[in-house]
Amino acid sequence: MATHDKRYVIIGNGIAGTTAAETLRKLDPNCSIHLITNEPYPLYNRVSLPRFLQGVLPEQKVMIRDFAWHEQRRICLLTETLVTEVNTDERVVVTESGQHFPYDALLIASGGWAKPLQVPGAAGTKHIYNFVTLDDTKTIIARILESRTALAYGGSFISYELCDGFAMRKLETTWLMRGPYWLRNCLDPEGGEIVDAIARRFGVNVIHGDEISEVVARDGVPAYVKTKQGREIQADIIGVGLGITLNTSFLKGTPIEVRTGVVVNEYLETNVPHVYAAGDVAEFYDPTIGRHHTMGTWDNALAHGRIAGINMAGGHEPYVDVPTYTSPLFDVNIAVIGTAESNNPELESVSLREPGEKGHENYRKLFLRDNKLVGAVMIGSPKGRKKLVELIRNQQVLASPAEREAVLTLK
Numbered sequence: 001m002a003t004h005d006k007r008y009v010i011i012g013n014g015i016a017g018t019t020a021a022e023t024l025r026k027l028d029p030n031c032s033i034h035l036i037t038n039e040p041y042p043l044y045n046r047v048s049l050p051r052f053l054q055g056v057l058p059e060q061k062v063m064i065r066d067f068a069w070h071e072q073r074r075i076c077l078l079t080e081t082l083v084t085e086v087n088t089d090e091r092v093v094v095t096e097s098g099q100h101f102p103y104d105a106l107l108i109a110s111g112g113w114a115k116p117l118q119v120p121g122a123a124g125t126k127h128i129y130n131f132v133t134l135d136d137t138k139t140i141i142a143r144i145l146e147s148r149t150a151l152a153y154g155g156s157f158i159s160y161e162l163c164d165g166f167a168m169r170k171l172e173t174t175w176l177m178r179g180p181y182w183l184r185n186c187l188d189p190e191g192g193e194i195v196d197a198i199a200r201r202f203g204v205n206v207i208h209g210d211e212i213s214e215v216v217a218r219d220g221v222p223a224y225v226k227t228k229q230g231r232e233i234q235a236d237i238i239g240v241g242l243g244i245t246l247n248t249s250f251l252k253g254t255p256i257e258v259r260t261g262v263v264v265n266e267y268l269e270t271n272v273p274h275v276y277a278a279g280d281v282a283e284f285y286d287p288t289i290g291r292h293h294t295m296g297t298w299d300n301a302l303a304h305g306r307i308a309g310i311n312m313a314g315g316h317e318p319y320v321d322v323p324t325y326t327s328p329l330f331d332v333n334i335a336v337i338g339t340a341e342s343n344n345p346e347l348e349s350v351s352l353r354e355p356g357e358k359g360h361e362n363y364r365k366l367f368l369r370d371n372k373l374v375g376a377v378m379i380g381s382p383k384g385r386k387k388l389v390e391l392i393r394n395q396q397v398l399a400s401p402a403e404r405e406a407v408l409t410l411k
């Protein structure tokens with residue numbers, strides 16, 4: 001048993017890590033807290049980065065915390081500090097520069113980093129960007145200001161955000177994705193068609209079923225890309241949204257179980273005592289669906305951070321929630337609620353497409369397991385979203401077509 005004040009170490013100062021640090025300080029006034037990040041900033045709002053990219057939000061509004069906030073709470077924030085190793089026998093975290101941080105409890109809240117574009121011509125060519133950090137965003141904006149044409153690549157949320165940013169900044173924008181429609185894990189061809197129509201209204205050239213085979217550069221900057229289907233697409237800037245790889249490499253050689261992410265139970269505990277994981281990087285047990293999964297949403301990471309803080313300080317609170325991803329989609333909204341997986345054979349789905357306000361279309365898709373409502377996607381009007389979340393939380397039984405119709409048209 002530790003006789004000294006408790007020592008907490010947190011890897012990652014995103015919303016999960018910073019919320020955990022704040023919670024720990026509230027629950028344990030005497031403990032020491034080291035919050036470690038490789039980034040140069042205190043907590044900022046990743047969800048606000050797209051609006052910063054579009055030019056509708058200034059940089060100051062992206063920041064959530066400053067250094068003084070940490071000092072006031074005696075949270076020792078170490079920026080530009082990369083964790084390279086964890087030793088669970090010695091209970092110590094090691095950084096790239098050889099610093100050692102002993103812990104009584106450790107939180108892994110390291111999120112994920114974007115997958116780079118790996119095709120001939122990409123390596124060594126400038127102005128090919130991922131879009132995850134504040135620094136990514138600043139660099140992209142600088143390049144946008146000297147560009148005329150842009151390519152957003154991929155079928156992920158991030159690729160859409162890039163596409164939106166390029167189009168809003170009046171670049172001639174192409175959106176290229178390998179799949180038959182955007183967000184193919186959640187949507188279906190009809191939902192995809194609606195998203196395409198929205199993007200095209202903003203002048204975007206949307207191309208499906210094709211992929212980049214080569215980046216052709218001139219003087220080290222992209223001139224155009226060649227595609228597998230034989231297209232040549234001009235692009236002064238290429239934004240890449242091919243998904244993320246969760247940051248677990250520093251756990252190599254430890255007994256901590258890692259699958260896609262760091263495996264934790266509903267209390268966010270790993271298989272190794274005193275080690276927890278939270279946020280995007282956590283592959284957590286979700287009692288509402290009876291299995292583990294990862295969830296890349298702000299609300300989930302925030303709630304995880306709070307629960308992890310409570311449990312690290314000696315509490316025993318499970319994480320049970322309906323994860324919800326909401327985002328603007330050009331000039332409409334999208335919400336992905338609960339388990340919305342088009343490719344999951346255990347789920348049944350029903351959808352409705354109807355005219356919405358101001359010439360838009362509304363699209364709603366429900367996901368059911370054994371007639372119980374477990375997830376939904378909404379594009380267009382957000383009306384009825386809160387009620388829908390409640391129904392999903394309660395796993396409402398919707399057996400008859402009339403019951404399903406009522407929820408599809410819920411306002």
Ligand SMILES: Cc1cc2nc3c(=O)[nH]c(=O)nc-3n(C[C@H](O)[C@H](O)[C@H](O)COP(=O)(O)OP(=O)(O)OC[C@H]3O[C@@H](n4cnc5c(N)ncnc54)[C@H](O)[C@@H]3O)c2cc1C
Binds near residue numbers: 016133247280
């Ligand atoms: C552009 C963009 C738009 C988004 N829009 C939405 C949205 O509209 N709605 C929504 O719900 N979600 C959105 N998300 C997702 C949401 O931002 C994330 O789910 C959330 O921020 C995850 O928080 P986190 O604390 O788990 O991890 P992160 O915020 O990723 O924080 C992890 C931190 O740990 C650091 N780190 C990693 N490895 C190490 C290491 N070895 N040593 C030190 N530090 C390390 C990372 O650099 C990072 O700073 C968006 C994400 C992006 C990138």
